[in-house]
């Protein structure tokens with residue numbers, strides 16, 4: 001077996017624990033622990049991993065890569081960009097049970113959770129979350145810092161722009177575009193494009209704010 005990569009997880013909330021579990025399940029990844037503002041360094045944490053310190057301690061921890069494991073899109077984007085600028089290696093955490101077509105492009109720092117499916121021709125850009133059991137069907141584009149929540153499904157040729165959130169259990173019919181930083185509510189059915197910054201809810205989804 002080749003050498004393992006030592007990975008620091010940025011954040012220590014629920015999402016960070018799921019990312020830790022994914023890294024433990026992957027070949028070649030060795031999660032070292034969490035860097036966050038929560039708790040004293042050395043505090044024992046979940047999955048046998050501890051808090052290593054706050055952001056200032058990252059330089060003193062010997063590591064090969066980091067994952068920003070924070071659900072909030074804006075905060076995850078800010079930390080991702082800071083860490084890239086600092087020369088960090090942003091690695092993707094992809095659960096072994098995810099089914100990803102051979103030609104799919106997966107960007108830096110993505111989290112692809114258990115049971116997710118990404119079909120042929122799709123592109124998953126940097127720092128995106130495909131949460132548990134989500135589906136991204138063929139030729140879809142999921143922009144950087146976006147989040148496809150658990151059990152949400154994108155049909156073919158869907159575009160989800162930068163930092164947009166498709167909520168838990170929502171569905172998007174083929175070819176629709178979800179604008180930058182838009183939010184699609186839980187269980188919504190998107191049959192029309194959603195403008196940048198809008199919040200859309202319901203079946204069929206209607207814009208309730210932001211446009």
Ligand code: JB3
Pocket residue numbers: 010011012013014015016035036037038054055069070071072075079131150
């Ligand atoms: O719905 C699902 C399946 N998952 C949700 C996920 C997508 O988002 C989950 O239920 C939560 O709603 C949310 O998870 P997350 O991001 O883990 O939220 P929370 O438990 O609030 O944890 C946020 C973490 O970010 C905490 O550990 C904070 O200390 C950390 N944090 C905030 N600002 C930071 C910073 N960590 C670092 N290193 N630097 C910061 O500036």
